[in-house]
Amino acid sequence: xxxxxxxxxxxxxxxxxxxxxxxxxxxxELVGRHARPLARFLAGAGAPEADVDDLVQETFIRAxxxxxxxxxxxxxxxWLLTIGGNVLKDFGRRAARRKVLPLDEGVxxxxxxxxxxxxxxxxxxxxxxxxxxxPRLQREVFLLRAQxxxxxxxxxxxxxxxxxxxxxxxxxxVKRLKEIVK
Amino acid sequence: MNGDERLEHLAKRLGNAAAARLDVEATARKVVARLRExxxxxxxxxxxxxxxxxxxxxxxxxxxxxxxxxxxxxRPGVSPxxxxxxxxxxxxxxxxxxxxVLTSFDELINNDSVAVPEGSTDLRELDAQQxxxxxxxxxG
Numbered sequence: 001x002x003x004x005x006x007x008x009x010x011x012x013x014x015x016x017x018x019x020x021x022x023x024x025x026x027x028x029e030l031v032g033r034h035a036r037p038l039a040r041f042l043a044g045a046g047a048p049e050a051d052v053d054d055l056v057q058e059t060f061i062r063a064x065x066x067x068x069x070x071x072x073x074x075x076x077x078x079w080l081l082t083i084g085g086n087v088l089k090d091f092g093r094r095a096a097r098r099k100v101l102p103l104d105e106g107v108x109x110x111x112x113x114x115x116x117x118x119x120x121x122x123x124x125x126x127x128x129x130x131x132x133x134x135p136r137l138q139r140e141v142f143l144l145r146a147q148x149x150x151x152x153x154x155x156x157x158x159x160x161x162x163x164x165x166x167x168x169x170x171x172x173x174v175k176r177l178k179e180i181v182k
Numbered sequence: 183m184n185g186d187e188r189l190e191h192l193a194k195r196l197g198n199a200a201a202a203r204l205d206v207e208a209t210a211r212k213v214v215a216r217l218r219e220x221x222x223x224x225x226x227x228x229x230x231x232x233x234x235x236x237x238x239x240x241x242x243x244x245x246x247x248x249x250x251x252x253x254x255x256x257r258p259g260v261s262p263x264x265x266x267x268x269x270x271x272x273x274x275x276x277x278x279x280x281x282x283v284l285t286s287f288d289e290l291i292n293n294d295s296v297a298v299p300e301g302s303t304d305l306r307e308l309d310a311q312q313x314x315x316x317x318x319x320x321x322g
Contacts, residue, residue, distance in 0.1 A: 024214045031210035036201040043197030052200045053209060060213045127192045146193035178185045 012076040016067055031060055034077050037148060041081045044143050046132045047088055055091060059084040074157040078150060082158045085140050130180045134173055141166050142173035273314075280313035281306065 010018075010026075012033070018026035038059060039052050047055050063070075063083050070079055131139050137159065144155045145166075152163040152170075159166065275283070308316070 024218065027217060028210040028214050031213050032206055035204060035206045035209050039201040039204045040197035043200035044193070047200075049200045049203070053204060056204065056209055057213050057216065060209075061216055064213075064217055123192055124195055127189070128196060131196075143193065143196075146190045147196055149194075174186065174189060177189055 013072065016070065016076065019064060020067065027060075027064055030076070034080055035060075037077060038080055038084050040147060041143055042084050042088055044128065044131065044147050045085065045088055045139060046128065047091070051091065055084070055087055058091075059087045062087060074154050078144070078148075078154055078158040081144060081148065082140070085136070089136070126180065127177065130177050134176060137161075138169045138173040138176075141169040142177070145170050146174075275310075277308075277310040277313060280310060280317065281308075284313060284316060 010029070012030065015026040015030050019030065035056055039056050042055050042059075043049060043052055059080060063080050066083075070076065073079075131142070134142070140159065141155055144150045144158070145152070152166045155161075155166045156163040161169075
């Protein structure tokens with residue numbers, strides 16, 4: 001009788017150790033695991049879609065180069081998302097200096113019912129626009145909670161705040177966003 | 183669907199298109215290639231940069247000190263520029279502060295041309311108004 005195949009998945013911590021020992025494949029594996037959630041986070045936080053790929057790369061480069069500072073206070077992905085937030089902030093500063101305006105986010109391709117998608121796209125674009133107007137901490141807490149589904153304890157550890165403060169930021173963000181996205 | 187649920191539903195969809203478009207394998211290859219190409223670039227760049235900045239500062243400060251010592255008319259302990267700055271706000275100075283400024287002027291011009299009001303022999307005997315008058319006469 002054939003035994004079911006057991007696929008062992010190395011935890012992030014093991015891959016980080018392997019990368020620190022010089023294993024490039026471990027770094028590639030970490031990118032494979034976390035690149036899409038990171039791209040969602042960056043796009044949700046206001047990154048122009050044309051730049052998401054570059055910003056994802058830059059975030060991983062920074063993370064791998066400073067991985068010695070990751071103490072396991074939160075999940076690797078959460079830590080990565082906070083680095084992504086910093087990368088995006090720096091990108092915004094550079095763009096402001098060059099006076100380059102981000103491209104319109106409404107240009108997206110969808111599959112399925114055009115009417116339904118047009119409506120959803122409109123609300124999504126409105127939410128993205130409103131998110132940009134929130135203070136950075138509120139925006140990041142909202143995305144980490146509502147988009148990435150993280151617990152307040154995890155968010156607090158990543159952003160060096162308390163779970164109570166993270167909860168307050170989230171509720172402020174929701175209150176402001178609900179007024180607009182009705 | 184209430185407001186909270188709708189908001190969370192929208193938030194979960196946010197950025198999906200960008201994520202779907204991302205070529206994860208290509209991104210992983212690019213990241214690994216960049217890490218391989220520039221493994222310690224940052225560390226090796228920052229140190230010489232700070233050294234250059236420190237060297238430039240030392241040269242600038244040293245140059246300024248040498249230049250100030252070589253400037254004709256430079257006298258240790260006397261700052262004509264400071265006296266000028268003080269004289270811009272004479273009304274804000276107390277009698278003691280005015281005396282200090284006058285003493286500096288005194289040293290500067292060796293008491294040759296200070297217009298001390300008639301009947302006075304010592305700056306310490308002057309009141310604030312008289313001291314201001316003396317300083318204004320020096321400004322001119």
